[in-house]
Amino acid sequence: MTLISSLQPAPTAGSETWGARHAHDPTVVRDDDGTYYMFSTDAVANSEDIPAGVHVRSSPNLVDWTYVGTALDGVPSAAREWSGARGLWAPDVVRWPSPEGKPTWHMYYSASTFGSSTSAIGLAVADSPAGPWTERGLVVRTLAGQDTQNAIDAAVVFDRKGDPWLTYGSFFSGIHTLRLDAGSGLALTEGDLGTCIARRHTKVDRAIEGAYVVYRPEDDRYALFVSYDSLFNTYNVRVALADEVTGPYRDANGADLTDVDAVPHTVGTKILGSYGFDGDTAWLAPGHNSILTVDDGDQAGQYMVHHVRFAEDPTQHIVQLRRVFTTAGGWPVVSPQPYAGPERETLPEPVPLGGTWRVVRFDPASTDIAPARPVDVHDDGSVTTAGEPRQVRLTVGGVELDAVVFGSWDFSRNRTALSFSGIDSDGVVYAGTQGA
Template sequence: MTSTDSLQPTAPAGTETWGARHAHDPTVVRDDDGTYYMFSTDSVANSRDIPAGVHVRTSPDLLEWTYRGTALDGVPAPAFEWSGANGLWAPEVVRWPAAAGEARWHLYYSASTFGSSTSAIGLAVADSPAGPWTDRGLVVRTLAGRDLQNAIDAAVTFDRHGDPWLTYGSFFGGIHTLRLDAVTGFALHDGDLGTCIARRHADVDRAVEGAFLQYREADDQYVLFISYDSLFSTYNVRVAVADEITGPYRDANGTHLTDLDAAPHTAGTKVLGSYRFDGDTAWLAPGHNSILTVPAPGAGTAEDQFMVHHVRFAEDPSEHMVQLRRVFTTAGGWPVVSPQPYAGPERETLGRQEGIGGTWRVLRFAPESTEPVEALPVTVHDDGGVSSSGEPRRVRLTIAGSGLDAQLDAVVFGSWDWSRGRAALSFSGIDQHGVVYSGTQGA
């Protein structure tokens, strides 16, 4: 395992029990030896004893996480002088194509104070996710009263030509993307604040943030994941696609994410919101996601994709944690995510073929609703007697019952049914109106 000795201060007492709790705005990367590193916001409720500097956890399997300390020793001086930040937010970590083919890592961090757009995104570099990380200074700066943009929530994308772009923004003027210098990792044009690719109306407090932009080579398209509404209670994840990295980004109904004339709740295809199965834990306000792409188990070139996001406990919204969910693409080209948090390949593999038809518990992620969705019993009719042991399969589904009547472009896959403690089939799909449904098999 790669050494984590380079990480900053020793983990404080009590952090050994955290696991995936107390992590906010997460991103996960995989080192060459297979170790996973999670980087997250310096966020712990009711504690002044936890150091600032981007929190770091490691895992061998994406299931068990160990807090390791911080990537940096506090807030770097230039970031503090500009923003007055007491901690670092929303880190983005990416493997950078360094000179001479040597692997090098870039960490883009955010420095701000709550509700202010006097903010900055800085850059630190290292030869390993374990560090040591060296601060290089500020990449983007915004000033309240001068700029419409808000320089937090960075995400890096390499476009179809291999050129890097920085996507960022929170509330205020919306989400922007700008070209980076492929060598330095700073803005290609000094002072460039980028092109607006998503925004929301003042009637909803301009509530859009936490963007992650992905180039999908198979379709030669760009996929934008963003979070709407309040991170404390009503967060939800939306998706849109574009043919060019600077947009326009359109949802499944063709609405552009910069269109302020559209009803605020309609823009963006909602793929995940608050929900509950079987009276079990109600997961509240999932959002600020990144996408992790890793080799699939076994030989070959197949890859698995995971949505990495934080979520709150409805019983105590001050408590939050990280969840990972498998991401799939329907036959029609729309990303959908599992209704069940990831539990590992062993748990998610069914021991036998199961017919897809029958009674399922289904969530409908209505774009206009901010309330937690209760899973309802629904009859599922498949496209012709299909059965599955859990390998992802694109299907056409018809569902009926509990007022949830729809025809879906869907993906069926294996999952772990957390409320019932067993392996089960799940699906996620989208109807002709651009509404996403997700469900797990069983009455």
């Protein structure tokens, strides 16, 4: 085992002002002391003054982020020799149970070069998200011309029995999942490349990546979040559910995410894409998400953590967190507003749901920026809320939705407001914020 490093601030002028900017492919965890850590691709690395090696930020509240350095001192030797990578991509960090009762932390990082499937996923471990990290070797590796898979974009889920699985993949032959050894965190079977759980047709360049699986004990099912299309301008997040971790994963219309014979945009329920509210920044190409679950406190709940680009300057990107909810029909949906903290997202008193809302329709056939339009929203006249999440049936512009309403911070109006997200009978997702 090779000791890697503790977190060390990078000698980068201005990095103290980055906040959540310049982070790509993010995952967030909470340490035992309540501090949140964000790990991301070293997306601005490979210059003289910005180091490679998994960039790390910390936050006390999931809103204010401070860049604190790199978790790894560059690309570990085995991953570099296999892939030729100059930087590390898409780390997933997970609390790992230990037989001794003291959990450790596992970091699964990706090493590759753009457009190549000669790639590797490696493992490093630590007693704290702050490090130091100890290298444990390669978990999965693929070779262009020999393997159809691409060993990047790792994500770990523990199944209903507590067994760990690694989900990974990008373009090429799609998303795969394989069993890990509960003791070592490496592949249970050396050389195992896993089972395909999602893929896309060659006529859309097989554009799928950034997968993340969550086990839902409340209904004993697995939710697969995955990004479609191009990370540069058309990313969008799709969801499907399965009874087993290995699938089949089906969308709201029953389509299997491995079905390459169907029209490509009709497979996978689109829950987030490019959109814009009036008077506010339009967000382009949200994607490559992870899911953070907070079990206690005033921030308890689930959050989608993803990066997104500024529509007016797509070269600039930032990480956003959005609250995740489940409709009465069991479907995952996310807030149309980035997370702003419990104080900002709680109304002073209950308000009725009826009235004019600004609503986005996430058309699964479109990759354009969806504008928020004023739409009349109706409920049965009896539902009011001050922001606590509530499953409801809403009629939005004449379309009936299985929806959730919740408090949010309306960034375009700089105020607390109700928002909703819901799905219609055709499997199309709508989201909106109250107020004309």
